[in-house]
Amino acid sequence: MLELKDGFIFYHGSYCEVKEPDLTQCAKRKDFGQGFYLTTSKEQAANFLKTAIVKAVAAGKIQENQNYGYISTFELQLSRKLEIHIFEKADVDWLHCIAAHRKKKLFVEVEHDMEKYDVIAGKIADDATNATLTAYLAGAFGTIGGKEADAFCIKQLLPNKLKDQYCFKTKAAIECLKFVEGEKVWLK
Template identity: 65%
Template structure:
């Protein structure tokens, strides 16, 4: 995982260009809580476009049939001190953090601890890993938080293959994101 430094380039995939992200528009109960999510992998941002479009269509935000998404590029400019927590790997602490934010009252101390940070970064639990995490949270692998369940879930996730994500959780953190450009990506060949 890359540390949060000046000049770091991050990408956000969506159904529209996002120049000025706003916390109040961000969804709750994501991997690291409510916040604006980005990645160092443009490929990962592109892979999220279909999901973003489906959600926007289902929510009535856009008309059905949109065949493109936008990858918005940002540069980090640390114009003030941010408190950040960087998970270096998809380990048991990372897993408990993701579970805490996805399922209310599951790891309350972890969720409380993480609420003090402006930015949280770590591996992304994407659509390919979602079934594994849902099974973990529902107790399929054993009691959430037990060594057996944790070890099995992490082994199924193949953490060495997971991309990264950065969650900017506060307005103060968002002030450090400088919009560079938006790129239209067609999902179907025209």
């Protein structure tokens, strides 16, 4: 069960140590929109390092030969009331939210409805599931948003095997994260 409680430990995998998350540096068209993404799985954060490094090299932020990344650890300190939306499972609502944030002008009302939240949490649509989501967004499974296409896509994603992700979308949410440590991780 996904939840958000004081004292939770979260991990963020990146090409650099992140002590103070900057929302202006966060990409806009990600699963739950622009925000600082974390997971409760250190393994999941480590698995994201290679992708983060490839993107940073392509953006000219680091040297091409960098073969290490960082897992930054944060503790949640709920010092204020946050508006939180949690997708308990990978279902149609979750799928439409991801589709709305990944592709402009798709499920606009869903994207608009999610703007009121400081934190959105749910299953992660990672690199292993990206091909399935891309095919769904291209209409390969039928009409996007259609009952059959939605059901087929969710089944292909193997939702029971997906890890979690938490998107901290606002300054208020970021201020509830306390940096604990950064760990340098060498890629294999």
